[in-house]
Amino acid sequence: MSPAIARTLTTLLHSILRGLLRAWVLVVPLVVAMSLIRWGQLAYFWPAGYQASSSDLAAVALQGFRFDLKVSAIAGFLLLLLLPWVSGKVHGRIVTGLALLYVMLSLVNLHYFGFYKTPIDSLVFGIVEDDTNAVLQTIWHDFPVIWTLLLAAALTWGAVALHRALVGRVQPDTLLHTRHAVVKIVTIVVAFFALVFAGKGTIREMALQRQHLTVTTSQFLNDMVPNGVIALKYAWDSRRESQNLSDPLVGLKAMGFPSAQAAAQALGLPHGSEAEVKAALYQHDPLPASAPKKNLVFFLMESWSAEPMLYQSPTFDVLGRMAPTLTDPSKACHFSNFESAQPGTHPSLEAILFSTPITPLTMGDAGRKPLPWSVAQVAKRAGYDTLFVTSARSGWRDLNRVLKIQGFDEVIDANNLKETYPDAVVGLWGVWDSYVYKYLEKRMAAQPKDRPLFVFVLTSTNHPPYDLPKDYQRVPLDMKQWKGETSEATLVPNLDTYRYAHDLLGAFVQDIQKGPFKDNTIIAATGDHNVRSFGVYADAQRRYLMRQVPFVIWGDKLQCGNQLTQPASHRDMFSTLFPLAGIDGSYVNAGRNLLKPLPTQPDPMNTPRGLFFTGDARNAQGMWQLGNPKSFVCTSAHMDSKQPCEFNALDDLQERARYGLLDWNVRISLKK
Numbered sequence: 001m002s003p004a005i006a007r008t009l010t011t012l013l014h015s016i017l018r019g020l021l022r023a024w025v026l027v028v029p030l031v032v033a034m035s036l037i038r039w040g041q042l043a044y045f046w047p048a049g050y051q052a053s054s055s056d057l058a059a060v061a062l063q064g065f066r067f068d069l070k071v072s073a074i075a076g077f078l079l080l081l082l083l084p085w086v087s088g089k090v091h092g093r094i095v096t097g098l099a100l101l102y103v104m105l106s107l108v109n110l111h112y113f114g115f116y117k118t119p120i121d122s123l124v125f126g127i128v129e130d131d132t133n134a135v136l137q138t139i140w141h142d143f144p145v146i147w148t149l150l151l152a153a154a155l156t157w158g159a160v161a162l163h164r165a166l167v168g169r170v171q172p173d174t175l176l177h178t179r180h181a182v183v184k185i186v187t188i189v190v191a192f193f194a195l196v197f198a199g200k201g202t203i204r205e206m207a208l209q210r211q212h213l214t215v216t217t218s219q220f221l222n223d224m225v226p227n228g229v230i231a232l233k234y235a236w237d238s239r240r241e242s243q244n245l246s247d248p249l250v251g252l253k254a255m256g257f258p259s260a261q262a263a264a265q266a267l268g269l270p271h272g273s274e275a276e277v278k279a280a281l282y283q284h285d286p287l288p289a290s291a292p293k294k295n296l297v298f299f300l301m302e303s304w305s306a307e308p309m310l311y312q313s314p315t316f317d318v319l320g321r322m323a324p325t326l327t328d329p330s331k332a333c334h335f336s337n338f339e340s341a342q343p344g345t346h347p348s349l350e351a352i353l354f355s356t357p358i359t360p361l362t363m364g365d366a367g368r369k370p371l372p373w374s375v376a377q378v379a380k381r382a383g384y385d386t387l388f389v390t391s392a393r394s395g396w397r398d399l400n401r402v403l404k405i406q407g408f409d410e411v412i413d414a415n416n417l418k419e420t421y422p423d424a425v426v427g428l429w430g431v432w433d434s435y436v437y438k439y440l441e442k443r444m445a446a447q448p449k450d451r452p453l454f455v456f457v458l459t460s461t462n463h464p465p466y467d468l469p470k471d472y473q474r475v476p477l478d479m480k481q482w483k484g485e486t487s488e489a490t491l492v493p494n495l496d497t498y499r500y501a502h503d504l505l506g507a508f509v510q511d512i513q514k515g516p517f518k519d520n521t522i523i524a525a526t527g528d529h530n531v532r533s534f535g536v537y538a539d540a541q542r543r544y545l546m547r548q549v550p551f552v553i554w555g556d557k558l559q560c561g562n563q564l565t566q567p568a569s570h571r572d573m574f575s576t577l578f579p580l581a582g583i584d585g586s587y588v589n590a591g592r593n594l595l596k597p598l599p600t601q602p603d604p605m606n607t608p609r610g611l612f613f614t615g616d617a618r619n620a621q622g623m624w625q626l627g628n629p630k631s632f633v634c635t636s637a638h639m640d641s642k643q644p645c646e647f648n649a650l651d652d653l654q655e656r657a658r659y660g661l662l663d664w665n666v667r668i669s670l671k672k
Helices: 003-045 054-081 088-116 122-129 132-142 145-170 181-200 228-243 250-254 260-266 274-281 320-326 345-354 375-381 396-405 414-420 434-445 491-514 540-547 570-581 649-670
Strands: 295-301 332-335 385-390 410-412 453-458 521-527 551-554 610-612 616-618 622-625
Touching (some): 003 054, 054 088, 054 228, 088 145, 088 228, 122 228, 274 649, 295 345, 295 434, 295 570, 320 332, 320 491, 345 453, 345 570, 375 385, 385 396, 385 434, 396 410, 434 453, 491 551, 521 570, 540 622, 551 570, 616 649
Parallel strands (some): 295 453, 295 521, 385 410, 385 453
Antiparallel strands (some): 521 551
16 A cells, blocks of 8 residues: 555545544534433422422433434434534634524523423424514513523533543644544444434334424423423424325324324224215214204304313402303303313414314415305305404414315404504504404394305414503402412412403303394303413313313303313314304314213214324323323313223224314315
8 A cells, every 4th residue: 555545545434433433522512412401491480399209310320311412413424414524713703603593592402391391392483474573572572681691691601611621632633643443433433323323213123203302291290391392393294184184194194094094993983995084074963854953153262271260269260251151050051171182372273263173274275265164154155244353363374375275264363453443552472462352242143044154263372471451450369279389470460361361251251142133142251371471280170170271161051061071172162162153064074063962882983082183082080192001191170980081992993083184185185
């Protein structure tokens, strides 16, 4: 071998070895920084009185460390294209930038958990899809932005200092320069494969994946496992997969079914062909020909959590004028064991209107095509005038465009209300909810008597930063009666806006019940999601509250049946409301009719369960992630002691089938 070739090979070996060692001294401070944030997150959100075993904490620490090592090693591996060749100064800058990125993502994940009670998920992309300016103002108002930035700077500085100390100790730029080539080659091979296996997260088993985030029976502890980097990666994956509508079987396969027929068979539905399955999804009990069509006014209330209603009393009055409307079972059916479909307003709005677990669905091409099974389209074909009213701005998420395409004759928003009522003040998220009710009173009075009216109302005032009209008199609350987990500074202001919003709804209900529309109008209301400032629900006994929102139906001569305290969810609402209002048509059989008696014999389509469209379900005993027996946790407001509290494989199979078919219905209908 010529001296020139030998020198070239030696230089190449030196460079590769330098890059690998640089990658490893980069990995260590990243892992340390993210692990520190995880322990800080655990301490920061640890609920008073909550207890966990040392083995569970050790499992969280170990699995979190493995994910930290995974994302750090992947970064080091990808940077091998640069690290062997750049100068020490550039190497230091790369480390600083990467440390700041990883630290910031993990701190964002910390605050995201505090707000949404979950690690970063696909809702995070709302920062660019919502009113970005309003979102940023809310973040500035409600979160310790300055302190977070200072902490990020301190942790980044610490990571860089640790990196410099490691460089001084390991000396990756000079180590082994004088050693034999064989030693260098062996070191390179060992360092390279160690980096590969670290990026895989394991040596013998399958690479660390999303399912490996579950390591205990406590969802609170499991939520501490992912760092910000891996949480954002999984959020991006979920969003990308949900938006790929080219393959109608994606959702079914994710739920463990090779076809729609297989899922339908699990539910006892006709399954001879896809056409039979689709027809079965739209099959309903026929309504009597003489059934009158009643006005249907539906409210999706911002952050109407179920928990404050548990503590309602004269000295903790969070409902105001709504409270007396709930006492007469012939006029109000209050379903008190009820889940939202999604953890965010727009995802829940889409889930309710379009019976879809896929979100965002209508912000792309799908929103430009009429979806024939949408709630508004069904009402419109049944002869209803359809109206959407919101105190927010309808330009949010393109609602002004999408809703008219999807069956609403009119869309009234904050700008229209400001034009109608010049004294209205347009704030961060819109006008005060009171203007919605002023408009509804006027609009319903003008409705032709021979045309039934369907109204979908979206409120916005009970939303951070929890502002209220200047002339509104806050009602003192005896906070000793609050049994929730939190005492955050936002709790009382949140309860104030909560009361404001639901007092107004109660006043509207009372006016309808006393006025000319009482015999021919059905009012229904639910929350879009739980309130974010009410706790993390770490205790298994309280875990069922995490996603609970009320569902209330007001009408005349109601027969509420025996399902008021049974597990149910958003998917059941319009399967209940359409028959009650006399609306027949081709709508998705997304859930069950909650006003019908529970069947005496097992019926997969009418079993009392709730489904959360991010892939979780709940029965009378507990809740679990679909397809994950280890995630089951006993939690219920009304535990049935006659039934064993354990994972039920049949419940899981049927809920996976329901979820998969709802996903398939959307994809097969929109397939290009």
